[in-house]
Amino acid sequence: MTRQLSEGVKSNLGKLGLCGAAMLDPTGMAAGLGIAFSGKDIAEALLALGIAGLGNSPDKSKPHSSVERLKYHLGHEARFDLDADPATSDAVEAFFNEAVLDIAFPQRDFSRFRDALDHTQGLNAGIADAMLRRLPGWDGLETGAQALSHKILSAAVGFAIEEQKAHPQLFQSCFERLLANDRAHAESQRLLHEKADQQSAHIAEMLALLRAQNDPLLQSAISDAQFLSLLESFAAQDLPREQWYEALKSGIAGDKALIAELSRKTNEPPEVDRLRQQAAEALKGGQSDTAEALLDRLSQIDAETERDAALRRAQTRAQMGQINLNRARYEDAARHYLEAFEAAKPHQPDVAMGYGYSAASALEDQGRIFGGTALDQAALFLTETLLPLIPRDTSSSAWASTQNLLGIVLSTLGVRRDGQSGIDALNRAQAAYRLALEVYTRKDFPIDWAMTQNNLGIVLRNLGARLDGQDGIDALTEAEAAYRQALEVRTRKDFPIQWAMTQNNLGIVLQNLGVLRDGQDGIDALTEAEAAYRQALKVRTRKDFPIQWAMTQNNLGIVLRNLGARRDGQDGIDALTEAEAAYRQALEVYTRKDFPIDWAMTQSNLGPLCGSLFDKTGDRQPLSRGIEAVEGALEVYRSIQSEYYINKAETLLSGLRARAAN
Incomplete structure (x- = not known):
């Protein structure tokens, strides 16, 4: 006690x-x-x-x-x-x-x-x-x-x-x-030094990969020091390695924009321009901490009026937020943006709205990637502070984009919460997206309309997985309709990356519908899901998008496994054989070393698939492969002490061993 x-x-x-x-x-x-x-x-x-x-x-x-x-x-x-x-x-x-x-x-x-x-x-x-x-x-x-x-x-x-x-x-x-x-x-x-050595190895691997592919990202960096400082920050923040590439792209672009902004001459005293220029040079040299310190000094220089002082402080805090955002230091970025929001709000509410949006977006990044309470903070700030500040009649686009961000935050919260609390969050997310669509019409904002339709599809798909009976089927059917509407704007020709992502999402919802529907209706939905995944793979190639390629291959394996279980005779065996091939292709990227959780989940997927192959062919070799795959997955689940997945894998393994023993 x-x-x-x-x-x-x-x-x-x-x-x-x-x-x-x-x-x-x-x-x-x-x-x-x-x-x-x-x-x-x-x-x-x-x-x-x-x-x-x-x-x-x-x-x-x-x-x-x-x-x-x-x-x-x-x-x-x-x-x-x-x-x-x-x-x-x-x-x-x-x-x-x-x-x-x-x-x-x-x-x-x-x-x-x-x-x-x-x-x-x-x-x-x-x-x-x-x-x-x-x-x-x-x-x-x-x-x-x-x-x-x-x-x-x-x-x-x-x-x-x-x-x-x-x-x-x-x-x-x-x-x-x-x-x-x-x-x-x-x-x-000793452990800290070991972790530092591991981080250095990860950075070296990333650089070697980019150099081997002669990736244009290397040439886009401002300097080697700036490029390396971004990678070092990602490693220090424990940013998942599969997110490094996209983070590098946004970090380089963000630094470039900030350096251009800091390099512009102002009508303020020479000391202000000098500090701004020094901060820009520090960023070019990969010295982000020095740049932040210079901006902090800049915010403290006296101005002629209280309003000028507040706005300068807001601007420099927002610039410090951008520095941290570029380096995946999302909590620090959110803190600086919130300070900028509070400083600007009494003097320039429209500017403050932008700072507030950036703060909430940084909190969403922090919560989605690292967990904790950041998503709750973002939802509260958006609902109680930012949205009441934005007039829908005169700032409709800003209001709609903020509703869309609120939907994203609530959608992630809904997935992570259990029971009715999760369902309530998903319903609130759905409502936020539908409000955004009142402004984001296809006629006036086609790109934003398609993006929000895709987001609405995601939340409806997650609701469909939570709701029982016809309510679940209805939500999934609405999700399918939302994705198909998004694809009317997100064509492969004009928006190939977004097209592939939406095709993958459509595949997931069709797959879920196929599992819920009986008879030929179920087989038809699963067949459409297979077609959607194969469409996505036309853009998501292993060379250009290895992580997304592996994820879609894994999804393709799941739907082919379900089709194999439904189809009779050789058609069923062929589908199961293709499913195993898809899983094993995913494992070429999802290695145990680099992506242990994804590797384990894909190995777990191989277990029931191999069991189904045994049932259809009588061949015992698939059982041995399935047992080996699930044993490997179980080792990973035990290493991370995930009771849910440990129990699931142990049950699956027990069933496979029992069948092998008979």
Whole structure:
């Protein structure tokens, strides 16, 4: 049961030297003492040790700051260097206060603390060093400030060791834990270095692939440094590798547009243009952090009016948002765009609307790719803040695009939520898309109309998978109609990439309808789904779009497997054989090394397919292939501890083994 530390326990933490171990491993200390340490508890305890528990002086005329109290109680002794220059003392004070809070503790016997100065051993210094290096801000301190901080904490540890002699067993346990945590810290550093090496290898692989294909993306980069900085950022953010290529394209284009914007002369003071130009040069050189820092300085330059200052701040924050967006740092991008939105809203609401849209879009990227609460934040912001700001009568296009974005956010939320909550989100997404289509008519906005029809098809397809009986079939039928309408504008000639994507989506919904329908109606829908996937593969070739090619091959395998199960005789066997070939083609891209989850799911798909081949042919070889495939998938599912897929694979494997044994 979690309980807060009493004042007595906090005091004892300082006396027994436990706070060092508590800071390094609060969870482990909780196990030893039966106490749950909050961050504030640890901060207070560490401060007690760091400044030797120097509480508020009973004499109110005496100094109260941490360093000044040390001077008062210890005297101005040269060996402690407490008469350091004011800047060093201030830095130490700020460091302790910033790192561990300035909390007052009961008065202690400081004479023994002073005595400990004469008996500080290497052990004390080692513990102090280990503690200080884990405090935020330590690396940023000047050498003199680090030295003074180290002496203060080292002496404090010495005092604590003197005090603990009455409790040797407890201190020994604490010290052993401290050593264990140093080993754990070393291991965590090793893992960090290992991850960095892996990231470097991924970057090298991506560069080698692009160079081998002489990809035009390499020539489109502003500089090698800028190109590399994007890749390094993607690796650091753990952006899925299958998204790197598209992220590179948008990142390069975004940087180019931002550099052009920053390079333009303004009518503002020369210092403004100078900082803008420096930020542009930093971006060209791949120094995005430097560019951000320059833009931050730019936002703080005085302007003639409050309005000008606010708009400059909004513009620079939006530019900082763009820098982060280009590097897949979506949370940081959203934060900067929201700051830009708030700064511009009182002065230029129409400009603020654009910043708000960018913020919500960045949150959607963050939530869709990395999970967390970003999608909920985006839905709330769009619904309660941004849409009420946009007048439909005078800004109809902006209003419709924001409704479309809300639909995208709610659609993803609906897929991720279970039960009625998910269905409700999907219905809200459907409503948002239909509102957008009131403005995005085929006549006035054909491209936007087709895009929104495709999005509506996606949400209706997901609703169809959730709803029972005729309601589900009706939703899928509406989804089919939406996709077919989108294809009237998204032709292969004019929009090949979007055409292929919509053909793939149409294939999925027809496949779902085929599974739900009985008899010839079901076979007809599955046959149409097969045709849609084969159409998509005319554009989604392995050479040009390897990831999308593999995904569509996997989808083709699923529909052929269903057709094989429905068709009799050789027709059924042929369909199942084609399905296995499609899965194995997908696995040429979905390798276990690069796409372990997709690899495992495709291997899982091979299991029931091979079982169906055995049923139709009596040949036992497909069973062996199916067992091998599902065993491999199960290894991956266990490695990621996915209970749902583990149970599903174990059930499938058990069935295949039972049939092989008979």
